[in-house]
Amino acid sequence: MAERRCEQALARAGFTLLGRRVRTPAGEIDLVARRGHLTVIVEVKARPSVEEAAFAIPPRQRRRLAAAAEALMASEPSWFGGPVRFDAMLVGADGSLVWLEDAFRPGE
Numbered sequence: 001m002a003e004r005r006c007e008q009a010l011a012r013a014g015f016t017l018l019g020r021r022v023r024t025p026a027g028e029i030d031l032v033a034r035r036g037h038l039t040v041i042v043e044v045k046a047r048p049s050v051e052e053a054a055f056a057i058p059p060r061q062r063r064r065l066a067a068a069a070e071a072l073m074a075s076e077p078s079w080f081g082g083p084v085r086f087d088a089m090l091v092g093a094d095g096s097l098v099w100l101e102d103a104f105r106p107g108e
Contacts, residue, residue, distance in 0.1 A: 001046075001086075001087075002045075003021075003031065004032060004045035004051070005091055005095070006030075006042060006089040007031065007049070007096055009089065009099060010033045010040075011034060011065045013035070014035050014101070015035045015040065016033060016034050016035070017032075017033050018033060018076075018079050018089075019031070019034075022068075022070035025071050025074065027064045027065065027068040028068065029041055029042075029043075029065065029068050029069065030042055030043055031044060032079060034051045034079065036082070037067035037081055037082025038084075038085060039079055039081075039082065039083070039084050039085070040084075040085050040087050041068075041072075041084065041085070041086050042089055043057055043065055043086070043089070043097075045088065045089070045090050045091070046090075046093075047090070047091075047092065048092065048093045049092045049093070050091070050097075050098045053090035053092065054085065054088075054090055054098075054100075062086075062104050062107040063106075066086070066106035069084065072086040085101065086102070086103055086104050086106070087099065087101050087103050088100040088103035088104075106107070
């Protein structure tokens with residue numbers, strides 16, 4: 001349900017969904033979307049509150065997500081062609097949604 005809510009938010013913002021729960025040798029990517037030349041790798045976190053969800057993407061998981069994105073770029077080059085951004089979408093049990101654009105950058 002949280003991923004569907006995030007997909008809807010992406011669509012409202014003009015993004016086209018390229019993939020959901022995309023599996024790579026380095027791990028899974030929750031959502032991949034594109035608007036113009038920008039490709040967005042989205043990590044969805046659902047927790048009882050958005051505050052709890054904000055702490056659910058530790059450095060180790062960010063590194064895994066960056067590696068998964070790199071593997072995806074190699075396997076699906078047509079999905080990329082411009083900048084790549086890593087976003088986090090945090091969903092609370094009450095349905096609240098916080099979208100953190102450019103939530104992290106690989107190597108941080």
